[in-house]
Amino acid sequence: MSRRLLIAACALIYFFLMLPLLVVFPISLSSAPYMQFPPPGFSWQWYERYLDDPQWIDATWRSLYIGSGTAVLALALGVPLAFALVRGKFFGRTILDRVALAPIIVPHIIFAVAVYGLFAKLKLIGTWYGLVIGHTVLALPFVVLVIAAGLRDFDRSLEQAAEGLGASRWQTLAKVTLPLLRPSLVSAGLLAFISSFDEVVVALFLAGANMTLPKKMFDNIMMEIDPTIAAVSVMQILLVSVVLVLIGRFGRGLKDSAR
Amino acid sequence: MSESKGSAELLIEGVGKRFGDVVALDRVSLRVAKGELLTILGPSGSGKTTLLKVVAGFETPDGGSVKVGGAEITSLPPAKRDIGMVFQNYALFPHLTVKANVAFPLEMRNVGRAEIEKRVSEALAMVELAGYEARLPRQLSGGQQQRVALARAIVFNPRLLLLDEPFGALDRKLRETMQLEVRRLQRRLGLTTIFITHDQEEALVLSDRIAVMNKGAIQQVATTTEIYEHPANDFVADFVGESNIFHGTVSAPGTVALDGGGSVKVTSDKPVGTKVGVLMRPERFGATGANLFAGEVIESVYLGTSFKLRLALEGSRELLVRQPARGTLPAAGSRATVGIEPDAIHVF
Ligand SMILES: Nc1ncnc2c1ncn2[C@@H]1O[C@H](COP(=O)(O)OP(=O)(O)OP(=O)(O)O)[C@@H](O)[C@H]1O
Numbered sequence: 001m002s003r004r005l006l007i008a009a010c011a012l013i014y015f016f017l018m019l020p021l022l023v024v025f026p027i028s029l030s031s032a033p034y035m036q037f038p039p040p041g042f043s044w045q046w047y048e049r050y051l052d053d054p055q056w057i058d059a060t061w062r063s064l065y066i067g068s069g070t071a072v073l074a075l076a077l078g079v080p081l082a083f084a085l086v087r088g089k090f091f092g093r094t095i096l097d098r099v100a101l102a103p104i105i106v107p108h109i110i111f112a113v114a115v116y117g118l119f120a121k122l123k124l125i126g127t128w129y130g131l132v133i134g135h136t137v138l139a140l141p142f143v144v145l146v147i148a149a150g151l152r153d154f155d156r157s158l159e160q161a162a163e164g165l166g167a168s169r170w171q172t173l174a175k176v177t178l179p180l181l182r183p184s185l186v187s188a189g190l191l192a193f194i195s196s197f198d199e200v201v202v203a204l205f206l207a208g209a210n211m212t213l214p215k216k217m218f219d220n221i222m223m224e225i226d227p228t229i230a231a232v233s234v235m236q237i238l239l240v241s242v243v244l245v246l247i248g249r250f251g252r253g254l255k256d257s258a259r
Numbered sequence: 260m261s262e263s264k265g266s267a268e269l270l271i272e273g274v275g276k277r278f279g280d281v282v283a284l285d286r287v288s289l290r291v292a293k294g295e296l297l298t299i300l301g302p303s304g305s306g307k308t309t310l311l312k313v314v315a316g317f318e319t320p321d322g323g324s325v326k327v328g329g330a331e332i333t334s335l336p337p338a339k340r341d342i343g344m345v346f347q348n349y350a351l352f353p354h355l356t357v358k359a360n361v362a363f364p365l366e367m368r369n370v371g372r373a374e375i376e377k378r379v380s381e382a383l384a385m386v387e388l389a390g391y392e393a394r395l396p397r398q399l400s401g402g403q404q405q406r407v408a409l410a411r412a413i414v415f416n417p418r419l420l421l422l423d424e425p426f427g428a429l430d431r432k433l434r435e436t437m438q439l440e441v442r443r444l445q446r447r448l449g450l451t452t453i454f455i456t457h458d459q460e461e462a463l464v465l466s467d468r469i470a471v472m473n474k475g476a477i478q479q480v481a482t483t484t485e486i487y488e489h490p491a492n493d494f495v496a497d498f499v500g501e502s503n504i505f506h507g508t509v510s511a512p513g514t515v516a517l518d519g520g521g522s523v524k525v526t527s528d529k530p531v532g533t534k535v536g537v538l539m540r541p542e543r544f545g546a547t548g549a550n551l552f553a554g555e556v557i558e559s560v561y562l563g564t565s566f567k568l569r570l571a572l573e574g575s576r577e578l579l580v581r582q583p584a585r586g587t588l589p590a591a592g593s594r595a596t597v598g599i600e601p602d603a604i605h606v607f
């Protein structure tokens with residue numbers, strides 16, 4: 001009985017989560033030139049408009065490489081940080097442990113305003129790498145959480161075995177530790193990518209004339225409202241879904257990272 | 260097979276190790292001859308693993324030295340020691356195939372491709388796992404994983420082989436097979452080997468000599484028969500095999516007056532007045548003998564080939580006796596008399 005109730009509750013929640021998609025997807029295929037639900041007829045025109053508009057395509061590419069850059073930089077910083085937090089024995093380790101998660105707690109808008117002031121001085125506003133740096137700060141906690149969880153569960157006797165068999169520290173890292181940590185690395189990298197790809201607040205402040213996809217979507221809504229935005233949303237949702245499927249397939253779920 | 264100098268003697272001198280208040284190793288000294296298999300036998304927490312880790316280089320001792328083949332290795336990192344170790348949980352690399360696992364130590368030593376191929380197949384053949392090269396560890400049974408770990412530990416001709424309770428997780432039958440296999444391999448390769456176990460039967464089956472450890476200290480190092488017949492102290496006598504241990508004082512040449520009253524005739528030449536322990540193994544009792552013990556049977560068990568009796572003697576002492584299963588099993592509550600000859604009693 002309670003099992004049925006549970007299934008019903010889950011179905012309801014799932015439906016609620018999918019509802020936007022259920023509206024957005026039909027609208028993106030609408031023949032009407034304005035947002036109307038249900039759509040009066042079928043057409044590909046909004047997808048064509050998206051694909052034919054260099055501004056949209058530019059914004060998409062920019063978001064893709066800023067997301068990739070964020071993933072790379074967040075991994076490069078987050079992996080050593082996670083190692084230090086889990087394995088290091090130094091003064092202030094627990095404090096650093098908390099500070100590393102601060103970007104999750106601080107509202108994005110506060111962070112964005114603060115970084116804007118700093119980046120304006122450093123002439124980083126409107127550069128793609130400025131945005132990569134900003135997004136990396138936001139992505140870092142996810143990377144640290146996921147990698148630290150992987151490291152806490154790591155069977156260190158495997159590293160001892162490798163050293164006993166003649167491997168140096170670096171060989172052990174390259175041949176044993178990192179390969180075994182790969183699912184965590186994949187999850188962390190893809191999560192960092194998504195967090196940047198979807199991010200709008202910091203992008204609004206830092207991107208300047210360089211549109212990222214979310215920023216372009218935001219501007220688009222402010223200016224003119226036509227179903228192109230629905231088509232873009234569907235593309236974006238599809239891409240993020242693909243990334244999430246990749247995490248599920250090759251990565252280590254966030255569910256494992258609970259301490 | 261050029262990079263390793265092959266099997267060597269191990270010399271441990273005065274090695275100590277503390278973890279906070281816990282004395283894990285209390286100035287341990289031990290010598291394992293080249294080609295010898297020595298088991299370290301001791302209860303949980305007696306410091307066996309710690310000693311092995313000091314030898315392998317995973318723990319730094321607080322003092323003392325470890326020498327292999329005469330050369331001091333106490334401060335050498337594990338990677339430079341050329342010691343093969345089999346961990347209690349196997350520690351196979353889960354992301355590598357059987358072949359890659361066994362090839363690992365050779366790759367770390369920059370051995371050539373062709374040579375690696377040859378030696379990996381030799382090692383796998385030795386542990387009877389030819390044909391399993393492409394499997395991953397999780398696709399193997401516990402015993403097979405154990406054998407891969409063994410192949411990986413010997414493939415690079417280590418100077419020593421260290422095994423930390425390698426068969427703890429295996430069932431009895433498989434454990435016996437593996438014991439024989441390790442013994443055969445170890446003899447064939449002439450490998451100096453330390454084998455840790457807390458299973459005394461395993462120690463008796465496997466070793467040339469046994470080192471009995473307790474509370475971080477080595478209690479006795481001797482051949483298996485020595486350990487069993489002539490234990491050095493109460494702990495060893497009690498830990499290895501079934502035993503009856505009494506304490507007393509030598510009252511006259513060849514006689515020990517027991518602390519709870521009564522006396523036994525022994526063949527010891529300890530001087531009169533010495534405080535001694537007296538060990539009588541249950542299976543050394545017969546129907547008669549120079550020393551007779553009478554008492555009430557408080558427990559009697561039929562064990563197929565033998566009877567196991569527990570007698571209550573006067574002075575609230577108990578005696579454990581094993582006798583060949585002949586005739587009828589003495590019933591609990593009946594009285595029985597058993598005897599033992601002086602030369603079957605060990606005095607320490
Ligand atoms: N890293 C450590 N930190 C603190 N104490 C330790 C550590 N390693 C071992 N000890 C302690 O040292 C003592 C000896 O431990 P060790 O692991 O050598 O025992 P053991 O004989 O191998 O036992 P077992 O048969 O249970 O494996 C124990 O009291 C243990 O709690």
Ligand SMILES: [Mg+2]
Nearest residue numbers: 307308309423
């Ligand atoms: Mg142990």
